[in-house]
Amino acid sequence: MEQVExxxxxxxxxxxxxxxxxxxxxxxxQDNEDVKITRFPGYVKVESINKLVINKTSVEECLGDSWExxxxxxxxxxxxxxxxxxxxxxxxxxxxxV
Amino acid sequence: xxxxKRGLKEEYNLLTRDLDWEPSYVPFEExxxxxxxxxxxxxxxxxxxxxxxxxxxxxxxxxxxxxRKFHAIRENIxxxxxxxxxxxxRWLEAMKLFAGVAFNGEYNAHRLFQYVSRHVPIPAIxxxxxxxxxxxxxxxxxxxxxxxxxxxxxxxxxxWKKVSHRHWLMSVIKSFFEDAMTAGPFEGxxxxxxxxxxxxxxxxxxxxxxTAMANNDLCYTAVGFTNQSDESRHMxxxxxxxxxMLEEDxxxxxxxQKWLDKWFWRSxxxxxxxxxxxxxxxxxxxxxxxxxxxxxxxxxxxNGLFKDLEMFGIxxxxxxxxxxxxxxxxxxxxxxxxxxxxxVAFFHTFAPTAExxxxxxxxxxxxxxxxxxxxxEQQTDPNYERNYPGLPMLxxxxxxxxxxxxxxxxxxxxxxxxxxxxxxYHFCSDGCKTIFDDEPDKYKEAWIPAHExxxxxxxxxxxxxxxxxxxxxxxxxxxxxxxxxNFEKWKKMRA
Numbered sequence: 202m203e204q205v206e207x208x209x210x211x212x213x214x215x216x217x218x219x220x221x222x223x224x225x226x227x228x229x230x231q232d233n234e235d236v237k238i239t240r241f242p243g244y245v246k247v248e249s250i251n252k253l254v255i256n257k258t259s260v261e262e263c264l265g266d267s268w269e270x271x272x273x274x275x276x277x278x279x280x281x282x283x284x285x286x287x288x289x290x291x292x293x294x295x296x297x298x299v
Numbered sequence: 300x301x302x303x304k305r306g307l308k309e310e311y312n313l314l315t316r317d318l319d320w321e322p323s324y325v326p327f328e329e330x331x332x333x334x335x336x337x338x339x340x341x342x343x344x345x346x347x348x349x350x351x352x353x354x355x356x357x358x359x360x361x362x363x364x365x366x367r368k369f370h371a372i373r374e375n376i377x378x379x380x381x382x383x384x385x386x387x388x389r390w391l392e393a394m395k396l397f398a399g400v401a402f403n404g405e406y407n408a409h410r411l412f413q414y415v416s417r418h419v420p421i422p423a424i425x426x427x428x429x430x431x432x433x434x435x436x437x438x439x440x441x442x443x444x445x446x447x448x449x450x451x452x453x454x455x456x457x458x459w460k461k462v463s464h465r466h467w468l469m470s471v472i473k474s475f476f477e478d479a480m481t482a483g484p485f486e487g488x489x490x491x492x493x494x495x496x497x498x499x500x501x502x503x504x505x506x507x508x509x510t511a512m513a514n515n516d517l518c519y520t521a522v523g524f525t526n527q528s529d530e531s532r533h534m535x536x537x538x539x540x541x542x543x544m545l546e547e548d549x550x551x552x553x554x555x556q557k558w559l560d561k562w563f564w565r566s567x568x569x570x571x572x573x574x575x576x577x578x579x580x581x582x583x584x585x586x587x588x589x590x591x592x593x594x595x596x597x598x599x600x601x602n603g604l605f606k607d608l609e610m611f612g613i614x615x616x617x618x619x620x621x622x623x624x625x626x627x628x629x630x631x632x633x634x635x636x637x638x639x640x641x642x643v644a645f646f647h648t649f650a651p652t653a654e655x656x657x658x659x660x661x662x663x664x665x666x667x668x669x670x671x672x673x674x675x676e677q678q679t680d681p682n683y684e685r686n687y688p689g690l691p692m693l694x695x696x697x698x699x700x701x702x703x704x705x706x707x708x709x710x711x712x713x714x715x716x717x718x719x720x721x722x723x724y725h726f727c728s729d730g731c732k733t734i735f736d737d738e739p740d741k742y743k744e745a746w747i748p749a750h751e752x753x754x755x756x757x758x759x760x761x762x763x764x765x766x767x768x769x770x771x772x773x774x775x776x777x778x779x780x781x782x783x784x785n786f787e788k789w790k791k792m793r794a
Contacts, residue, residue: 206602215505217524242585243512243520244505271307274351274361275368278508278527279501281599283542283607284350284535289307298607 211237212282212294213248222276224264225255231263232256244278252295253282311352316345319422331420337483340548344420347543349427351532358430362437365525369441372521377448383793386514387582388453388786389777393507394446394519395455395646396572396580400472401442402463407476409435411491418484421543427536428488434529441525445518453782454773455645461768462645465757467690467748471698474745475569479562481741485544486558492537494562496530497604499570501595502577502588504530510577510585538604545611552612557737559608563616564730567596568697571633578630578659579651587662588630597623618730621706627663628709631671632702635678639687640700645769647777650679670709690749695724696731696742703727719743 214229216222226247230236232254239246247253260268270292282294305313322330375381385391412432416425443459450456463469479490508523541559544551574588586594605615634651641648651659656675660667677683691700705711706729715732716725719739726732735742751757758766777783 206606208598208602210602210606211598212603215501215527217528241509243509243524271352271357271361274528274531275364277531278524279505279531279534281603283538287307287350287352296603296607298610 209250210296210299211248211250212253212296213237213246213280214253214277214294215279216245216247216276217278218243218245219276221260221264221268221272224260224268225273225276227263228259229253229255232259251299252293254294255292257290307352311348311354314354314356315426316348316422319345319425327420331418333418333484334420337485338554339485339544339551341421341543342547345422347421347423347539349423349532349539350535351427353427353430353532362434362529365528366437369521369525373441373444373448373518376518381515381517382449382452383786383789384515385786388782389580389582389649390511390514390516391449391453391455391782392646392648392777393576393580394449394516395773396576397519398442398446398456398459399462399466399469399645400572401439401446402460403469403472403476405435405439405442407473407480408491408495409433409439411476411480411487414480415484415488415491419488419540421540424488424536424540424543427532431529431533431536434533438522438526438529441522445522448518452785454770454780455647455782457770458645458768466645466767466769467693467752468640468644470693470746470748471569471572474698475565478565478741485540488537488540489555489558490562490565492533493541493559494566495569496533497537498563498596498600499566499573500527500530501599502570502573502591506586506591506595507573507576510581510583513583513585514581541608542611545608545613549612556613559613560617561734561737564618564622564728564734565697567622568694568699568727568731571629571699574630575633575637578662579634579655584655584658589626589662592622592626617733618728621728621730624706625703627666628704631663631667631674632704635674636687636691636700636702638678639685640691641774641776642686643690643764643767643769644774645767646773647775647780647782649777650675666709690752692725693747693749694727694731695745695747696726696734697728698745698747699727701725701727 216225222245226238226245229247229249233249235250237248255273257268257270270287270289273292280294282296285295286293328334409432412428412435416428416432419425419428446456446459479487482490504523504527508520508527511519511523541555544555577584577586577588577591601615601619605613637644638648638650656672659671663671693699694701701712701714703713705713713728714725715729716723717732717736717739722743724735724743726735752760752763757763764771772781
């Protein structure tokens with residue numbers, strides 16, 4: 202209904218509680234604007250309006266260890282938005298119709 | 300000299316898409332016999348990629364890591380007897396329901412992905428669907444291990460397989476997957492990947508996983524999160540497949556729209572039990588059905604995904620407004636009917652405690668005070684017959700008991716019906732009636748438990764509980780059950 206459409210349109214990830222997730226969240230906060238973090242028992246929701254980028258080098262800096270973009274699969278329980286790009290150095294999640 | 304390591308994209312293309320071949324011994328149509336009857340037009344099979352870029356190598360590595368993590372938690376729980384850490388054994392009434400659903404849900408999802416993988420001639424989809432069929436096997440196996448642990452101490456887990464196949468309430472989920480598996484391969488994919496996985500499994504595995512954690516059921520939390528991490532890939536496949544169909548040919552849009560309409564409603568109804576679990580069963584509650592629906596369905600699907608699909612002429616799914624209206628209702632409607640049928644159920648039920656009621660009022664406000672609190676007052680009146688006589692009337696399409704109210708009148712139960720070939724068929728909602736009317740020859744064949752019992756297809760009537768796989772002690776009121784008494788006793792012993 203109309204009410205639904207007036208809300209901000211986010212893309213986001215649900216990440217399980219683990220050290221990698223914390224590093225990903227920190228990296229997302231660094232590299233994106235308007236990041237929203239909501240914590241639930243067992244998982245964290247990290248969201249950003251319309252687009253969210255995860256950079257490999259930022260995650261590695263925050264984690265203090267090497268990290269491959271495909272390792273996101275070990276931390277992510279769910280996400281929303283289209284996976285616009287997933288390469289060796291970054292992952293882009295976005296809505297196209299903005 | 301060491302070879303330069305190939306990038307993710309190159310590796311993916313070499314190991315999936317480029318391994319596909321044009322058939323030369325048989326014509327294309329013979330190799331893919333179901334490719335055209337649904338009317339989907341695809342011009343370029345090769346240009347679609349799975350954004351997760353899963354190859355056999357990284358699939359095996361990542362899944363092995365997930366399994367290692369999960370089994371470490373599970374074995375630890377088994378060793379530490381962590382079932383005694385639960386907030387209350389009442390939580391396990393949710394796990395019993397889940398055990399009934401799991402075999403149909405997960406194992407049939409495995410079969411459905413096999414079917415998609417075999418018959419959709421897009422290499423990226425075929426490979427992704429293949430790995431997903433393996434995922435679903437992993438899920439059902441891990442869930443069986445979970446039930447095995449509970450079964451050592453609690454009632455209701457002893458015959459989950461029989462329950463799953465035969466119990467009258469389980470025909471909800473069984474009919475869902477049989478419907479999807481008997482559709483064409485593109486519709487089957489839309490059913491599982493969009494309806495189930497993009498939209499509703501989030502609430503089952505993430506929200507319910509989180510609620511499990513709040514109730515110290517680390518085992519379900521671990522199952523939920525590890526399963527849903529696979530579902531993330533499945534969601535990607537679903538969204539990619541829908542976009543592929545829409546972008547390949549404008550003629551596909553009306554066909555896809557019809558599937559999105561149907562499977563949104565079908566999935567929504569199938570997940571009613573989760574609303575009951577979040578709002579009623581969990582002793583410690585985290586997020587209400589209403590909040591979970593707003594987060595995962597309204598924000599992420601209706602306002603998120605569907606706004607992007609507008610670019611291809613797709614509108615929001617039919618009757619989504621009714622699902623929004625019902626967010627204040629379905630957990631209560633489900634709880635009330637389940638409370639009345641616990642003599643023919645494989646789990647215990649109970650009326651909300653004083654503490655539960657405070658939370659329900661906080662989450663549902665006026666609707667709770669004006670409607671549901673009053674219904675519970677009536678339901679728990681000692682002069683009122685708790686048990687439903689016989690089985691409740693079921694909807695011909697979703698097979699749920701007909702307990703849902705008119706969208707415009709919360710006090711009036713909705714009844715819809717259609718006449719077809721001289722027979723009358725009954726439905727719980729406009730959504731379910733529309734689905735029937737579109738394919739009456741399919742849904743007139745639905746296996747409706749009460750009809751089958753009366754036709755003698757479920758053995759002698761006096762032996763029905765055994766046919767369903769339930770012991771009389773499995774049902775009834777939780778607070779009078781052996782499970783409740785044992786749990787209290789064990790906790791005292793440990794203290």
